[in-house]
Ligand code: SF4
């Protein structure tokens with residue numbers, strides 16, 4: 001392996017490098033228990049309501065098993081080998097016992113709900129049916145699994161699909177994120193959803209590795225405008241540091257800083273006025289900590305509160321009056337990225 005690499009990663013094999021950080025053994029998790037269940041606030045029919053989130057334990061994202069995205073450690077919670085359909089049924093029953101009729105339901109797998117290797121087709125139908133009374137039922141999938149035929153087999157009226165586009169730049173998808181697909185694949189899948197009138201929620205990443213803070217803001221802004229053509233909702237996910245990832249490796253060496261919350265605010269303020277009815281939201285994982293999007297420590301709580309208020313109301317005035325002495329440091333740091341170049345051991 002060469003010892004020096006440049007910013008764009010063309011001196012290394014990025015898919016292999018990302019893979020080298022992953023655990024390689026199947027995990028001994030209990031197949032009958034979901035990864036997590038919790039409730040949070042969301043919006044349905046213009047009202048703030050309770051949402052029920054279920055993360056099923058499956059074999060995990062096919063792309064993470066093959067290589068994976070530079071920032072994603074979800075595979076750490078996956079079985080890494082097929083989970084028996086009856087055990088997926090038991091996980092769902094356990095979740096149903098805790099389901100209190102929340103109007104929004106999100107069923108995630110740390111991969112693609114529509115991947116038949118994670119959840120067999122008849123089990124997909126059964127799980128979705130269990131939540132047919134929810135107003136919004138959101139599942140996630142990579143575009144690879146979104147076809148008209150597949151969706152016709154499992155569709156129900158309340159279904160919405162979330163896709164992690166991350167960036168509208170093919171260059172960034174390839175060289176900064178190591179995504180399994182390109183924008184043309186997202187567009188194809190989005191058009192299938194449009195044809196079937198299934199709402200699309202798109203995730204956009206804020207600050208993949210090997211970018212300055214300013215480049216990260218610009219890419220998120222461009223990506224939101226791009227995705228707004230196809231989506232009913234766009235969620236901005238600021239990168240957070242997850243174990244067994246390239247981002248974690250860089251972060252531990254002091255070569256990656258998670259995005260500033262000021263950058264997130266900037267992205268939301270710059271884009272919301274221009275995307276009409278498309279809802280724009282952000283729920284920063286580990287926000288306000290060194291592993292998540294953060295500012296100086298003093299203003300983080302207030303800024304996160306404003307982001308939450310904005311996400312629920314779509315009102316950009318939520319950001320009016322926010323200030324802190326760290327704003328100057330953030331402005332100075334816009335051009336800095338210590339991970340532009342790094343040396344592997
Ligand atoms: S971000 Fe999505 S596609 Fe990428 S490795 Fe994680 S689960 Fe798979």
Ligand SMILES: [Zn+2]
Pocket residue numbers: 295296297298299300324325326327
């Ligand atoms: Zn501050």
